[in-house]
Amino acid sequence: MLLTDYLIYSLKVAALMAVFYLFWRLLLERETLHRLNRMVLLGTAVGSFVLPMCVITFHQVEMIPVETGVVTANHWVTEAVAEPTLWERWSGAVGALLLVVTVLMLLHLIYNIWQLHRFIGRCELHTTADGVRIAVSDEPIVPSSWMRTIMLSRSDYDELSPAVLAHERSHIRHHHSVDVLLVELVTALQWFNPVVWMIRQDLRTVHEYEADAAVIGSGTDMRTYFNMLIQKATGRGAYSMANGISNSTLKKRFKRMLKKKSNRWCGAKALYVIPVVALSLAATAKTIVEYRQVPVTKQAQVAKPVAEPVAVPGDKHPIVFIDGKEVKYGQFEQLKNEQIETMTVLKDEESTAAYGEKGKNGVILITLKKAKNNSAATKDGVVTYGSAIPETTVIAYSQAEQYPQSVMEQVNDDDNPVYDVCEVLPEYPGGMEAMMKFVSENIKYPAEAHTKGIQGRVLISYVVEKDGSLSNIHVVRSVDPLLDAEALRVANLMPKWKPGKQGGKPVRVKFVLPVTFKLQA
Numbered sequence: 007m008l009l010t011d012y013l014i015y016s017l018k019v020a021a022l023m024a025v026f027y028l029f030w031r032l033l034l035e036r037e038t039l040h041r042l043n044r045m046v047l048l049g050t051a052v053g054s055f056v057l058p059m060c061v062i063t064f065h066q067v068e069m070i071p072v073e074t075g076v077v078t079a080n081h082w083v084t085e086a087v088a089e090p091t092l093w094e095r096w097s098g099a100v101g102a103l104l105l106v107v108t109v110l111m112l113l114h115l116i117y118n119i120w121q122l123h124r125f126i127g128r129c130e131l132h133t134t135a136d137g138v139r140i141a142v143s144d145e146p147i148v149p150s151s152w153m154r155t156i157m158l159s160r161s162d163y164d165e166l167s168p169a170v171l172a173h174e175r176s177h178i179r180h181h182h183s184v185d186v187l188l189v190e191l192v193t194a195l196q197w198f199n200p201v202v203w204m205i206r207q208d209l210r211t212v213h214e215y216e217a218d219a220a221v222i223g224s225g226t227d228m229r230t231y232f233n234m235l236i237q238k239a240t241g242r243g244a245y246s247m248a249n250g251i252s253n254s255t256l257k258k259r260f261k262r263m264l265k266k267k268s269n270r271w272c273g274a275k276a277l278y279v280i281p282v283v284a285l286s287l288a289a290t291a292k293t294i295v296e297y298r299q300v301p302v303t304k305q306a307q308v309a310k311p312v313a314e315p316v317a318v319p320g321d322k323h324p325i326v327f328i329d330g331k332e333v334k335y336g337q338f339e340q341l342k343n344e345q346i347e348t349m350t351v352l353k354d355e356e357s358t359a360a361y362g363e364k365g366k367n368g369v370i371l372i373t374l375k376k377a378k379n380n381s382a383a384t385k386d387g388v389v390t391y392g393s394a395i396p397e398t399t400v401i402a403y404s405q406a407e408q409y410p411q412s413v414m415e416q417v418n419d420d421d422n423p424v425y426d427v428c429e430v431l432p433e434y435p436g437g438m439e440a441m442m443k444f445v446s447e448n449i450k451y452p453a454e455a456h457t458k459g460i461q462g463r464v465l466i467s468y469v470v471e472k473d474g475s476l477s478n479i480h481v482v483r484s485v486d487p488l489l490d491a492e493a494l495r496v497a498n499l500m501p502k503w504k505p506g507k508q509g510g511k512p513v514r515v516k517f518v519l520p521v522t523f524k525l526q527a
Contacts, residue, residue: 009101010094015058016104020199023054025282027201033275035208037268040216046276047209048185051192051202057283062291091456104198111194118190126155138178149238151177162238169226169234176220182213211255215262222263232260324351324368325361338370348373424469424514430507432470432515434500441500448496451523455488459525462486464493466519472512474502482518493521 030046037043129141139155142163150157151174162170177183189206196202222228235256323335350371357365434441455461462485469478479497481490497519506515 009099009105010097011101013097013101013104016101016196016198018058019054020196020201022057022282022286023050023196023199023205024201026050026054026279027205029278029282033278034272037272037275038215038219038262038265039268039270039273040212040219042273042276044185044209044212044216046279047205047212048188049279051189051205051209053279053283055192055195057286058290060287060290062287064291064293066293107197108195111197112191115190115194119187122152126152126157129157138175149174151183153183154178167234169221169231170238172221172224172226173217176217177213179220180213180216182216185209185213211258214255214259218259218263228263235259322367324357324370325365326370326372328372329374338372341372345374346372347375422514424516425506425508426516428506428508428513428515432474432506432517433504435502435504444500445496445519445521448499449521450492452488452492455486455523456525460486460489461523461525462489463520463522464489466493466497466521468497468517468519470503470505470515470517472505472514474505476500476503485523489521489523492523493519496521 027050030043030050034043034046125143126141129143132140132142134140137154140163141155141157142160143157144160146161147157147159149159149162149170156171156174156178158170186209189209193202193206218231221231326333326335326338328337328341352361352365352369352371357367357369361369434444463483464481464485465483467478467480467482468476471477476497479494481494484490505512507513
């Protein structure tokens with residue numbers, strides 16, 4: 007996973023670098039604003055690495071109403087863990103190759119620096135009054151510089167041309183060696199990106215433009231300087247890390263020295279970086295939703311007037327569930343407000359997500375007031391469970407995942423109630439460990455969900471009937487139809503349970519099964 011993330015990050019850097027560089031070539035490359043061009047190229051090289059890591063985060067708070075006293079038993083958690091996809095394997099392999107070559111490039115960079123310092127150490131060294139060192143070599147090298155050292159051949163040192171010294175001192179004064187070191191490091195990290203090699207070459211050319219302008223500005227005759235450059239470029243270069251006179255850039259440098267200086271206002275073209283940076287930040291911005299629970303009492307869930315349940319086009323009516331059982335719309339119209347404890351209206355995507363095409367005209371979920379409550383033990387208004395259940399967890403649903411209590415319950419009349427708890431809890435054949443083993447062996451990660459990277463925790467509700475069979479199996483917390491369907495499939499495969507008992511008689515008991523689908527590398 008880390009190698010995949012490294013590959014994606016490197017590709018983002020390459021894309022940003024290409025965009026910045028393209029605008030520079032179109033807008034600024036032909037201008038004689040050498041220092042500005044140098045700063046823009048360096049900013050392109052460095053900024054492309056920084057921007058993908060700058061993620062603007064917006065925080066959004068959503069309040070979730072949670073009925074006080076509602077607790078769901080968390081009997082166990084079953085995780086479906088997916089194997090790495092083909093993309094994850096290949097991207098990991100490419101990321102590993104990228105990293106290996108990058109390390110080799112960095113080692114090569116260190117070797118070049120060591121070779122350069124070793125070469126300087128073999129030279130005859132002279133220190134000038136301003137602290138600049140002159141390294142004299144018996145080899146026929148091109149005049150060049152590195153940090154605060156000027157490298158000359160023996161013949162150039164004996165001649166000691168003022169133009170040559172002025173040129174190399176300009177490189178030292180403008181700290182061009184630091185630029186070279188930085189861009190060489192960037193090149194090692196982005197070795198696969200052709201744009202970084204072009205930036206590397208263009209930055210060195212801009213260095214020469216800046217040094218040439220400094221020499222001409224000091225009063226050196228341009229024709230004499232031209233001739234000197236032609237003569238000195240015929241020697242052998244020192245090392246790639248050093249700033250040296252190159253024969254390949256002489257023609258471009260001659261044209262640039264003869265070109266009329268650009269107007270200072272041309273520098274405003276560099277403002278192109280602002281919209282590029284803004285677009286980059288907008289592309290990586292993300293919103294984090296924080297869910298906060300707001301306790302509500304049952305009185306807060308009392309239904310709206312029955313006369314205004316849902317807007318229904320034409321003569322088509324929504325489907326109606328009363329205490330979990332589907333009834334005709336006419337029965338709903340006959341209800342009185344005082345008979346209703348809670349009413350929830352699902353519309354549009356909510357209704358179709360929960361009930362499919364059947365719910366396209368809306369869904370009305372109604373819970374009637376009961377004459378007798380389930381036999382759940384309470385303490386301080388919070389439902390508690392017997393010692394057979396290892397732990398309890400408060401479950402808060404987001405607005406997109408919230409399902410009313412009426413969906414979770416089957417028909418619960420006075421003669422045939424569904425218990426949350428009872429004296430003797432139902433038991434899976436072989437106990438909870440056998441239950442966990444059964445689900446783990448039968449659960450399969452849907453291939454399509456795996457490919458799309460969908461994961462999450464699905465909650466399945468069901469009722470253990472008096473004969474041990476399971477009924478009213480449905481989703482109470484949805485993640486995705488693919489994952490929901492798989493969790494339902496496994497729940498429907500379960501064998502009969504040993505039924506629960508209350509007062510020595512079998513009773514119906516409600517359970518919740520959490521199934522977690524989790525992707526991992």
